[in-house]
Amino acid sequence: EDKVVQSPLSLVVHEGDTVTLNCSYEVTNFRSLLWYKQEKKAPTFLFMLTSSGIEKKSGRLSSILDKKELSSILNITATQTGDSAIYLCAFTNDYKLSFGAGTTVTVRA
Amino acid sequence: DAMVIQNPRYQVTQFGKPVTLSCSQTLNHNVMYWYQQKSSQAPKLLFHYYDKDFNNEADTPDNFQSRRPNTSFCFLDIRSPGLGDAAMYLCATSRPTAMNTEAFFGQGTRLTVV
Numbered sequence: 048e049d050k051v052v053q054s055p056l057s058l059v060v061h062e063g064d065t066v067t068l069n070c071s072y073e074v075t076n077f078r079s080l081l082w083y084k085q086e087k088k089a090p091t092f093l094f095m096l097t098s099s100g101i102e103k104k105s106g107r108l109s110s111i112l113d114k115k116e117l118s119s120i121l122n123i124t125a126t127q128t129g130d131s132a133i134y135l136c137a138f139t140n141d142y143k144l145s146f147g148a149g150t151t152v153t154v155r156a
Numbered sequence: 157d158a159m160v161i162q163n164p165r166y167q168v169t170q171f172g173k174p175v176t177l178s179c180s181q182t183l184n185h186n187v188m189y190w191y192q193q194k195s196s197q198a199p200k201l202l203f204h205y206y207d208k209d210f211n212n213e214a215d216t217p218d219n220f221q222s223r224r225p226n227t228s229f230c231f232l233d234i235r236s237p238g239l240g241d242a243a244m245y246l247c248a249t250s251r252p253t254a255m256n257t258e259a260f261f262g263q264g265t266r267l268t269v270v
Contacts, residue, residue: 090246090261
């Protein structure tokens with residue numbers, strides 16, 4: 048059965064800290080791994096990763112995929128209170144998009 | 157410039173009374189998804205369409221049905237809503253290619269069952 052596991056499930060940090068979120072997967076016919084940010088509304092797209100070892104960056108966020116280890120990390124540097132959200136890792140295979148349980152990040156001022 | 161539109165944003169229905177949620181898209185994407193998301197949980201895939209090809213998740217209850225009359229529209233029918241079906245229902249679309257499988261989400265419909 049395909050699955051994706053995120054860790055930690057939740058964490059609390061202070062503004063300015065760096066956060067590293069993990070996502071590991073066991074997926075047949077793997078096509079891509081995606082990261083989404085969800086506040087009190089629908090998920091918003093952050094990154095899509097298909098190739099191992101190529102870092103994607105957007106401002107203070109970055110992500111990389113390791114196909115050998117079947118995992119991905121999402122880094123957030125210099126965290127701000129606006130980064131407080133649930134971060135969802137998802138995989139696609141056979142055109143399905145399925146989510147992990149998410150990591151709840153709380154950034155305290 | 158909304159690209160994936162869900163109606164209504166909020167829906168209150170009575171226990172056991174059939175309800176239909178709708179989703180429309182202007183992206184001409186061939187894949188459409190329906191997710192159920194309960195409080196503090198990740199979105200759970202109910203089913204998806206690849207063009208007209210319907211794909212049901214094994215653990216989606218029979219109470220949930222879907223229709224896709226054309227590329228732009230997709231409906232989620234809940235035949236007899238129970239209290240446990242109260243959730244946010246998210247519609248998403250994608251046009252998978254070798255290089256891109258990003259999904260675009262609507263704003264969701266929050267369903268309350270009374």
